[in-house]
Amino acid sequence: MGKPTGFLEIERQTIAELPPLERIKNWDEFKEHPADEHLVQQGARCMDCGTPFCHTGLLVSGMASGCPVNNLIPEWNDLVYRNRWREALDRLHKTNNFPEFTGRVCPAPCEGSCVLGSIEPPVTIKNIESSIIDKGWEEGWVKAQAPKKRTGKKVAVVGSGPAGLACADQLNQAGHEVTVFERADRIGGLLMYGIPNMKLDKRNVVLRRVKLMEDEGVKFVTGTEIGKDLPAKKLMKDFDAVVLCTGATKPRDLPAPGREFKGVHFAMEFLTGNTKHILDTDFDGSLPEINAKGKDVVVIGGGDTGTDCVGTSIRHGCKSVVQLEIMPKPPMERQPNNPWPEWPKVYKMDYGQEEAAALQGEDPRKYLVMTERFVDDGKGNLTGVEIVDIEWGKDEQGRFVPKKVDGTRRTLPAQLVTLAMGFLGPEQGIVEELGLETDPRSNYKAEHNQHTTSVEGVFAAGDCRRGQSLVVWAINEGRAAARECDKYLMGVSQLP
Structure with a gap:
């Protein structure tokens, strides 16, 4: 090779x-x-x-x-x-x-x-x-290729993130009539509103692929939340099969004192509002309602979402940005307990940290810290975040738990905090309406590579089934769910 x-x-x-x-x-x-x-x-x-x-x-x-x-x-x-x-x-x-x-x-x-x-x-x-x-x-090599024959079967895909789009694409190519339902005003789910434009262009990359799928016969319905605007049971009556790709959209909260102060937001509130605003205003340079201009920003949590909050805050023109992580700083090189071919758990700077370092002179991340409480001005407006250093040790049951370090409590200035601590699973409206079984983490219960839920004719794929994960895993799941759904409809499937 x-x-x-x-x-x-x-x-x-x-x-x-x-x-x-x-x-x-x-x-x-x-x-x-x-x-x-x-x-x-x-x-x-x-x-x-x-x-x-x-x-x-x-x-x-x-x-x-x-x-x-x-x-x-x-x-x-x-x-x-x-x-x-x-x-x-x-x-x-x-x-x-x-x-x-x-x-x-x-x-x-x-x-x-x-x-x-x-x-x-x-x-x-x-x-x-x-x-x-x-x-x-x-070069014009990527062209719409509508299926030559239709099966007469209709499938509803709920959610237009990477799992939903992959599932819809595969089922459409198998000849089924596919309708994708999205509660937001634009198609793309996480791809559209969860990832900033500088990382994934919406008009020239995401919507380009959506337009190709439309040309191939996939139908998209926006502004429709299943279980609210349209009952899930009606989908089961109107379609031969339903595939749930709703994502893991329930954010992990931080129940610290002062959480209710004005200026504390979930990361997705911040990121979604920003992307929607710049698209709605055609990138005119104005700022959304929740913005970081002139503010000291504290991002609580790491990962891609935390990085995206850092990069977005910088583009708003923040005064400063700090990112808090409860875990220790990763080593510079692989450790003996992290051998190849495992994912290398080593220190790296993503685009947001690089930008913050260029502006502020150092990596914005602070490791091994815990948020104690939020501080306000006496009128409910956020002014700071009180933090304390921690060490990881074992408790009486042998579990690793954070232990506060005496004498390290301090307050960081902050007029905007974004909580980027991950997600707890899908929202439960569809679960309650259809009586779906869930796993111990509240995800839709369905085995990987089978994707059948406890309700016949209803399948699940992506983060709503496996929990918060990568875009590429969502595509994997969407493809697999399409194959199993095709088998259910036709008795056999040629989908890979």
Whole structure:
């Protein structure tokens, strides 16, 4: 695969990005368009490794190792190396409905399990993936392909995030009439409102794919919440099958004193409001109601959502931004208890931290801290966050718990706090209406690769079934649920 000696001759080089202080001036994507020769060289680094762990899609120590949609990575790396881009695109689409999404927002577990990565920096798989699909769109190779025959079966997909879109795409290609219901005013779910525009362009990337699906026959209904605007039981009467892809949208709260003060918001309130505003105003430079301009911002929680809150606050023109994490700072290199091909739990700076460091002179993250309470001005307006350092130790039952460090309590200035501490599962309206069984974490109960719920004809996929996870896992689940739904409708399925 690739050039036999490429990994010995060529160093890893990722796609160039606009400098942090330049890119924070707008909401545009900031990765620069690479020359073909750059990608040919990077594709040449792919080894003939015998067992390509990059596309295994296994769970190792509870984390993804390799690509969850089993992308044929060595094959399209080799095709790019040989300048056979059209064939590379065909290989990519065999396993991934939306490589333009994953190529932008996926954390690339494929690179974490790259065999070359066990001894050298891994192949730039994510960059190559996004470049293949971008070239496909530019060259006009990505075209609407409506199914030649229809089955006469109707399927309702509830939720238009990555799981819902992948499921709808697959079922439509199988010939079923598919209608996707979305409660927001735009299609895309997490892709539209959960991820900022500079990370995933809405008009030129997300809505471009939605338009293609419409041209292929998928119907989209926005502004309709199932279980509220339209009963879930009516869907079961009007459609031959229903697939629930509602996401895990119930945020984890922080019940600290002062939580009710004005200025404390869930991260998704902040991010959704911002993206909706910039789209509604056509990027005119105005700010949404919840904004960070001139404010000291504290982001509580890490992960992608925390990073997105940091990057968004900076673009609003915040006075300062601090990100609090209860866990310790990761090591600079893999530790013995985190061997390859596990996901490397090492220190890195994502785009938001890079931008904050460029403005403030240091990484905005503070590790091993716990929020004690929120502070106000006496009138209910947030003015600060009281924090304390913690250490992790075992309690009497042997469980690891945080222990406060004496003498470390202090107050950070804050007029805006965003809570980015993850999600607790799907909202329960549909569960109650249909009498669905749930698992101990309140997710819709349905086995992976079967996706059948306790109600006949109702399937579940994505975060609402597995819990908060990656976009690429949602696509995996949407595809699998489509296959099982197709089997239910037709008795057999040719879907992969």
